[in-house]
Amino acid sequence: MFALMEEIGLEALHMAVDPVTGLKAIIAVHSTRLGPALGGCRYLSYPDQASALRDAALLARGMSYKAAMAGLPFGGGTAVVLRPGHVESRAALFEALGRMIDGLNGQYITATDSGTSSADMDCIAQHTLHVTSTSSGGDPSPHTAVGIFAGIRATAFARLGSENLEGLRIAVQGLGKVGYALAEQLHEAGAELLVSDLDERRLHQAVEELGAHPVASEALLATPCDILAPCGLGGILNRRSVAQLRCAAIAGAANNQLVSLEVADQLENRGILYAPDYVINSGGLIQVALQHHNGNAAVITPHVPRIGLRLTEVFGHAQAEKRSPARIADRLAERLLYDTRT
Missing domain, CATH: 3.40.50.720 (NAD(P)-binding Rossmann-like Domain)
Known part of the structure; x- marks a missing residue:
């Protein structure tokens, strides 16, 4: 894990498991030098955990570079939620992710990405202000x-x-x-x-x-x-x-x-x-x-x-x-x- 962080240049890597909702999530923070890390949340099936970690790390770095080249006052990060075979409540799962994000105290701001929607962001927004692309914000x-x-x-x-x-x-x-x-x-x-x-x-x-x-x-x-x-x-x-x-x-x-x-x-x-x-x-x-x-x-x-x-x-x-x-x-x-x- 540390080798991957050094290879990609990550500042931080956060992982969380919530047995009640089935949440298994990774948040990769590449850079906060220009501002808080901003990047999408993916909800996908992965062949293994190593693939999910690498996807999160590479996406986070790409978001840092993207924000820098766009002249934005943000760094880059990414959330990856491993999609389970069965989930009792998708809303509860993303609410749990919202609590995880809120615990980072503004280090990471999430948004929609592959497999997620504004409705998912609305669930996250019930537990943190560090979210964008909600239903009220419109589709990016x-x-x-x-x-x-x-x-x-x-x-x-x-x-x-x-x-x-x-x-x-x-x-x-x-x-x-x-x-x-x-x-x-x-x-x-x-x-x-x-x-x-x-x-x-x-x-x-x-x-x-x-x-x-x-x-x-x-x-x-x-x-x-x-x-x-x-x-x-x-x-x-x-x-x-x-x-x-x-x-x-x-x-x-x-x-x-x-x-x-x-x-x-x-x-x-x-x-x-x-x-x-x-x-x-x-x-x-x-x-x-x-x-x-x-x-x-x-x-x-x-x-x-x-x-x-x-x-x-x-x-x-x-x-x-x-x-x-x-x-x-x-x-x-x-x-x-x-x-x-x-």
Whole structure:
């Protein structure tokens, strides 16, 4: 456990078990140098506890980098709740998590993520103020999608010479809340959509409403396209999958898309431009962070599209130094984080 903390650079790792509700939770805090750690709460099944710990640690680090690059006064953290085979009361389970979070005295602020909803955050909010994206706060997914769309335009300009998406073939992997909202914006911009999702109903909806072309999930990565937009779970880009890619650029919503930075170098060597995930997908974090910071729509709305400008900065450094944008983004984020040390 300590080896993992040192590898990822975690400040703290908290674990809790509540036999009454079945709660088994991990809260990873990567950094509080810029402010309290803010990050989503996942409610998923994991093959083993080690996988859950590593997911929490990597997500927490990504949230620190995301907040730093977005210019937010927050650090990064993540809660992972191991989904049991059976739970008597989901509400009681998340209330127990709320008590755990409250016991950290503001070190960590939670929000929705994969497997959780605003209703779950409402349960947490019964026992702590250190929660956002509740029902009253609204769904952050639309803001994430707006930021991804701005990032795709910046990526298209950097790689293809124009931010006009009309006629481009864009493959969207995953049609959840963010993926579908992004697909709608891409359709309005005139892009030709290739889509994949394990939910046949979502695929059918995309075909009927957006004129999308369905592609089997296992075949999408090898399908020719201009831009690939991963919008599902992370870890899809490894040495084997990158070798199959037939796209000019990658720009999507999924967290932790790269298995390692060596894979980013592989993309660079193949001439595939990679938009660092925690830079392009920060729209949702911006919304929940500024909202928790008493920001209103007038503050949040203009902040999200600036994601494209930040990506353009990263791409510029990467081109000048002939290095992967992933390595450039890490360096810039770490400079923002560690230069604040006193």
